[in-house]
Amino acid sequence: MVRPTKQTQHSDLKVAIIATAWAHISTTGAAMLSLRAIARDLQISAPAIYHYYPDRDALVTALIIESYTSLADHQFHARDTCNDGDIVALLQATGTAYRDWALAHPQHYQLIFGTPLPGYHAPVAAVRPAAARSLGVLIQIIEQARRAGRLNVAHAPILATTHTPEFVAWQQYTGAHHLQSLVVAQAIWGRLHGLVSLELSCSMPLFAATAEALYNAELAAVRWTYLRAERVEI
Amino acid sequence: MVRPTKQTQHSDLKVAIIATAWAHISTTGAAMLSLRAIARDLQISAPAIYHYYPDRDALVTALIIESYTSLADHQFHARDTCNDGDIVALLQATGTAYRDWALAHPQHYQLIFGTPLPGYHAPVAAVRPAAARSLGVLIQIIEQARRAGRLNVAHAPILATTHTPEFVAWQQYTGAHHLQSLVVAQAIWGRLHGLVSLELSCSMPLFAATAEALYNAELAAVRWTYLRAERVEI
DNA sequence: ATTGATAATTTAACACTGTATATTTACATT
DNA sequence: AATGTAAATATACAGTGTTAAATTATCAAT
Known part of the structure; x- marks a missing residue:
């Protein structure tokens, strides 16, 4: 046995x-993250961090995983x-939550979807x-719509005949x-993500509609594209 | 006159x-960009760069402007x-060009839409x-569709009653x-940008359809959302 | 209780980075 | 030829991630 007591101290500093x-x-x-600055704040030496994370990239990866978890939560x-059966409300709520989270935690968002650090x-x-847990929310809602016969796939991408290894991993x-x-x-994720991404990077000029109005219109257009009002047997 | 000969050298080094x-x-x-590495390659001292660009950020801004110009071109x-009157073909061509350019120049793309450098x-x-010249291509096509009475704004964002200063600046x-x-x-930009952004950042898992198929389906869905097949008088 | 292994941490150093200051070099104008 | 200025440099500072060696602390086995 190799010293189990020490391992608890281990995780504290981690x-x-x-x-x-x-x-x-x-x-x-996020881009300004500095191991030395963290060490200064914790009043430890900078190389001490290397006992808990092999390098800066490993720390960033841990932060990204926490960000995804926060987004999913x-x-x-x-x-x-929401009312569990109201598919429109479910889509509206989670769609709005995506942008709300991004606006509330822009640095977390950039950590996930930007290029947070040189060479990372x-x-x-x-x-x-x-990441799967985060996208899983939307997947569950769409799957619910499909089972209810309310998914309109007329404008969805055509499926390949074979599953990818990635599909298996995500299952x-x-x-x-x-x-x-x-x-x-x-x-749907792509459509909503695009607007949020451009809004946060200040790349989207706001001519007339606010960013919020643009997003809500897109959310409505998404519903109109993929959701049927009435059940259709499949 | 203040030294015309030197000024040619000036711009050469710039x-x-x-x-x-x-x-x-x-x-x-893009994230690994280093003034000192540039200076080493050019066999000049690092501070020499400061005579042409006040700081690293100014150089990055110049690179971003070149990137936007390349994208617009x-x-x-x-x-x-394209046939000048074929609105569907115009939208298809420029839409495809957006993703093609991003895939061909991922670093340029990240420079524009990512967070290229710490604190920048x-x-x-x-x-x-x-930036306006780049988005201008799409704007011109949509405007052409509107003038031809083929723009369907049923699912477009509702306009504010007042113009923003940004709208005036973009005119x-x-x-x-x-x-x-x-x-x-x-x-439209938001929808297409989202897919490209997720594809380039490897955030989008490819289950069945390829990234190209996803993008083409989105492009078709965009046409279906905003373009009428027949002219409607307005 | 002492010993010895090992985990945890520090010190020192390396190779970088952007940037400010002061200094030198080079050249067009006078 | 002398001068003023533009252009480039040398030097230095404060910061970064990271490595290697040395040190301290801690606990299991003796």
């Missing part, structure tokens, strides 16, 4: 490092405030469980859903 | 700095290969002319177009 990282990100932004919470590239496999996290639901969820 | 920056960005990525070129924030006013670059066209162009 948590403190993450907490301090978030504090810095909230004030100075936020969307799940929004979904749970997120390890897809490590992040996938958290593990989002549940065994119909492939069609996943692809529709992707398309 | 151009050389940009060119070397692009070379570095193409190989090591690419879209204009794609548009010009693009100066909106300086970038606007180039200068994109021409005096109808406000409705600008807002529809925004919505």
